[in-house]
Amino acid sequence: MLERALKGSPRYYGWLALLLVIIAGCGTAYIYQLVNGLKITGMSRDVSWGFYIAQFTYLVGLAASGVMIVLPYYFHHYKKFKHMVIFGEFMAIGAVVMCLGFIVVDIGQPQRMLNVLLHPTPNSILFWDMVVLNGYLLLNIVAGWVSLETDRLRLPHPSWLKPVVYVSIIWAFSIHTVTAFLYQGLPGRHYWLTAILAARFLASAFCSGPAILMLVMLITERVTTFKMPKDGIKTLAKIITYAMCVNIFFFLLEVFTAFYSNIPGHMHSIAYLFVGAHGHTELVPWMWTFAILAVASLALLVPPQLRDNHKLLPFSLAILVVATWIDKGLGLLIGGFNPNPFEQISPYWPTGPELMVSLMVYATGALVVTILFKIATDVKAEMGVAQKLPCGCSSEDGCKCAGEAEAA
Amino acid sequence: MNQSRRHFLKFAGLTAVGLCAGASGVLASSGGGSPVKPNKETLHATQWAMVIDTRKLNTDEAIAPLAAACHALHNVPDVPNKQNVKWLWSASMEEAFPDFPNKYQSPEVEHRRVMLLCNHCENPPCVRVCPTKATFKRPDGIVTMDYHRCIGCRYCMAGCPFGARSFNFGEPREHLDLTKLNKEYPTRMRGVVEKCTFCVERLEVGKLPACVEASNGAVHFGDLSDENSPARKALRENYTIRRKPSLGTEPSVYYII
Numbered sequence: 001m002l003e004r005a006l007k008g009s010p011r012y013y014g015w016l017a018l019l020l021v022i023i024a025g026c027g028t029a030y031i032y033q034l035v036n037g038l039k040i041t042g043m044s045r046d047v048s049w050g051f052y053i054a055q056f057t058y059l060v061g062l063a064a065s066g067v068m069i070v071l072p073y074y075f076h077h078y079k080k081f082k083h084m085v086i087f088g089e090f091m092a093i094g095a096v097v098m099c100l101g102f103i104v105v106d107i108g109q110p111q112r113m114l115n116v117l118l119h120p121t122p123n124s125i126l127f128w129d130m131v132v133l134n135g136y137l138l139l140n141i142v143a144g145w146v147s148l149e150t151d152r153l154r155l156p157h158p159s160w161l162k163p164v165v166y167v168s169i170i171w172a173f174s175i176h177t178v179t180a181f182l183y184q185g186l187p188g189r190h191y192w193l194t195a196i197l198a199a200r201f202l203a204s205a206f207c208s209g210p211a212i213l214m215l216v217m218l219i220t221e222r223v224t225t226f227k228m229p230k231d232g233i234k235t236l237a238k239i240i241t242y243a244m245c246v247n248i249f250f251f252l253l254e255v256f257t258a259f260y261s262n263i264p265g266h267m268h269s270i271a272y273l274f275v276g277a278h279g280h281t282e283l284v285p286w287m288w289t290f291a292i293l294a295v296a297s298l299a300l301l302v303p304p305q306l307r308d309n310h311k312l313l314p315f316s317l318a319i320l321v322v323a324t325w326i327d328k329g330l331g332l333l334i335g336g337f338n339p340n341p342f343e344q345i346s347p348y349w350p351t352g353p354e355l356m357v358s359l360m361v362y363a364t365g366a367l368v369v370t371i372l373f374k375i376a377t378d379v380k381a382e383m384g385v386a387q388k389l390p391c392g393c394s395s396e397d398g399c400k401c402a403g404e405a406e407a408a
Numbered sequence: 409m410n411q412s413r414r415h416f417l418k419f420a421g422l423t424a425v426g427l428c429a430g431a432s433g434v435l436a437s438s439g440g441g442s443p444v445k446p447n448k449e450t451l452h453a454t455q456w457a458m459v460i461d462t463r464k465l466n467t468d469e470a471i472a473p474l475a476a477a478c479h480a481l482h483n484v485p486d487v488p489n490k491q492n493v494k495w496l497w498s499a500s501m502e503e504a505f506p507d508f509p510n511k512y513q514s515p516e517v518e519h520r521r522v523m524l525l526c527n528h529c530e531n532p533p534c535v536r537v538c539p540t541k542a543t544f545k546r547p548d549g550i551v552t553m554d555y556h557r558c559i560g561c562r563y564c565m566a567g568c569p570f571g572a573r574s575f576n577f578g579e580p581r582e583h584l585d586l587t588k589l590n591k592e593y594p595t596r597m598r599g600v601v602e603k604c605t606f607c608v609e610r611l612e613v614g615k616l617p618a619c620v621e622a623s624n625g626a627v628h629f630g631d632l633s634d635e636n637s638p639a640r641k642a643l644r645e646n647y648t649i650r651r652k653p654s655l656g657t658e659p660s661v662y663y664i665i
Contacts, residue, residue, distance in 0.1 A: 340571060341570055
């Protein structure tokens with residue numbers, strides 16, 4: 001099936017070439033980092049994790065997001081997701097590849113990385129994060145590939161596949177829970193030391209992840225004959241909306257706990273993020289942008305007539321993605337390290353090389369996702385399922401023009 | 409797949425596994441019987457602890473020689489920015505004890521400078537989070553590092569609530585005066601975390617930590633389980649506090665106020 005990735009339009013090749021150029025170009029920044037060490041980043045003694053780990057945290061959400069399609073299909077037999085499931089699984093593969101990439105580029109001695117396996121340390125959450133991430137990668141490769149391959153051969157799915165998919169559904173929750181535990185169990189880091197952090201991570205993952213997935217699938221619809229069923233889009237948008245409501249609710253719970261209790265340690269991080277502290281206001285514009293965009297995305301997603309407007313939906317989703325990225329891909333990490341253990345502020349901002357290395361990892365993920373989506377859409381086209389009809393419907397929709405197309 | 413090719417691959421795989429197992433067996437057997445003889449001079453303890461008298465050691469000028477002694481002895485690089493490496497340093501009362509704000513306390517106490525270093529906690533969070541056991545607690549309570557094991561993930565830095573750990577973001581040797589290097593103690597490499605070790609290498613040969621020696625009696629050091637140790641004596645006779653006791657890490661560094 002992999003050979004399908006090799007046959008494509010010039011546009012497809014052009015996109016792959018662009019990604020490879022980005023990977024190679026930004027790869028020089030990574031070589032620069034390997035030669036000079038992490039001193040080329042904006043990280044410091046106080047903010048000892050930076051943009052890389054923040055991106056890793058955000059992308060774990062994308063990896064977990066596929067489950068919002070897989071779960072309704074397998075647990076609730078929601079048939080509209082039948083042909084979207086594979087994209088959720090393939091997106092998860094690309095996302096986990098990026099997650100692992102961001103961890104690798106963040107490590108000071110990458111050649112010693114296997115020490116985590118050679119000296120397994122069950123008391124370290126990082127060990128378990130390695131286990132769940134790699135496990136999730138494997139589960140999705142097996143589940144995605146085998147189901148697509150048997151679909152292509154028009155064979156029934158093998159009986160062992162269902163348990164694998166069920167395990168992968170439970171596993172999806174574990175990857176984000178364990179990633180939250182990385183932060184959640186640390187003494188003295190008040191912004192992270194909260195029992196609701198794992199729940200916040202899941203809520204944020206289940207809105208931002210499917211939103212990114214849907215945006216990528218809308219692009220896929222533009223460049224291939226693939227078409228999502230209208231009801232599938234509707235349901236996924238509804239799931240995203242619910243998750244975003246829960247996400248914002250959980251955030252407000254944090255604000256209440258901190259400010260009603262009036263405990264300085266709990267208030268400091270949130271105050272630093274939204275109004276600044278000790279004269280440092282680096283993140284204030286960002287966090288208010290997050291707040292405004294979060295409200296705006298809800299305003300565009302909650303009313304059904306706006307949510308079901310397919311012209312508006314991509315913008316609503318993009319706004320949601322930017323909002324959740326600021327919250328989780330920027331504020332969570334910097335706000336967790338600041339104020340530092342001495343109640344002082346150490347500003348952090350990623351450097352140019354740091355952003356280039358991040359772009360390299362993102363481009364690698366995009367490459368993996370492109371190739372996998374190319375294979376999946378080719379197979380769907382060959383099977384004649386989830387295809388765009390002349391009237392703009394999907395062949396799964398039962399539109400009026402479905403009959404016409406068959407007649408023609 | 410062709411049957412014979414499949415067989416060949418199976419055979420090759422098993423052979424490789426067998427060879428690896430054999431090699432590790434040989435390596436394991438060669439390690440038996442440590443050639444290292446215990447040093448008779450070595451100082452022993454169940455839990456080493458330090459008691460710092462902030463009445464005597466209360467200015468940057470007083471703390472600087474201690475930091476200098478420690479840093480010179482351990483070849484700690486002098487990196488001139490936020491990515492610096494510190495084993496022992498001076499901080500304000502407010503920075504050292506953020507949990508003890510008191511609006512109208514004695515100005516003398518309020519303006520004291522405090523010597524900070526790794527607290528060698530009884531429940532060290534850095535040890536709990538390290539994914540490779542590169543940072544570990546010794547039977548004598550000292551939390552130390554295997555710099556050769558460290559992968560540089562910096563999880564211990566996020567875990568430490570005392571900001572006691574430093575990371576070698578760049579090449580540390582660029583920031584060392586190579587003419588004044590202490591050749592008795594190794595330098596570190598780029599990409600690993602480092603920290604104060606209560607001078608384990610000095611305790612090994614019966615000497616007290618360098619900062620204790622340089623403190624002119626302002627820092628007491630001893631075994632917490634021995635009621636006759638200088639540390640216990642200082643704790644018995646003075647009012648002491650520890651940094652962030654509410655976190656339950658049980659720091660082994662005490663401050664006389």
